[in-house]
Amino acid sequence: MLSVPIRLRYQIAFDRELCRRVRNVFVRAVLGFLRRRGQDAGERFPEVGAVTAVQRFGGGEFRFAPFESPDEEDLRRMVSRIRSRVSSLLRLDRVLELDRGAGEFSHVRLAVTGEATPGGSLTITSTGTPSALTRLFFGVGAGETAIPHFGALFVDLTSPYELLPWAEVPSTIVVDLPADLPIPATYFAQQATFLGDAGNLSDVVRVDVE
Secondary structure: OOOHHHHHHHHHHOHHHHHHHHHHHHHHHHHHHHHHHHHHHHOOOOOOOOOOOOOOOOOOOOOOOOOOOOOHHHHHHHHHHHHHHHHHHHHHHOOOOOOOOOOOOOOOEEEEOOOOOOOOOEEEEEEEEEEEOOEEEEEEOOEEEEEEOOOOEEEEEOEEEEEEEEEEEEEEEEEOOOOOOOOEEEEEEEEEEEEEEEEOOOOOOOEEEE
């Protein structure tokens, strides 16, 4: 069940198109989670579905079927994604947004850990559907560009960036930062995997070097 802050309810309730688009954002996020859960259970290309209903009154009766509950991290990522997309919809004010599909982030996930300081080292970990052909976007600016058949690229290509050949998924690579790296600095990393004629872009990771 998705509930939005009271100050947004009237705006969504009286705008049918906006209501539809917010509902689609919610459904895609849930389906993406279920698809990943299926892959973790051993299904290579799980098919998932959903039935939605807009409740505009109290006292409605819904029946919930038992299912393995998402953990706190699952919920945090899902809510963060929904909040970002709904905020974008409200700011766009009826400008249509490209349908990125339910499988976004389902094939590759990126994590960066370690000591983000000059002379330190970072561990870059890729998980998801095994893929031999991958690339890593690494740049200094954040943006949002819709890439057909891949998803949303959150590294700004109008700012300095590098597109680097990268290890296959899954992989873990340790990167040493130069001792003379200027600080403070912020970088953004996002991985792309190629699966036949299409592929997926991972979630974006922000690295603050201080």
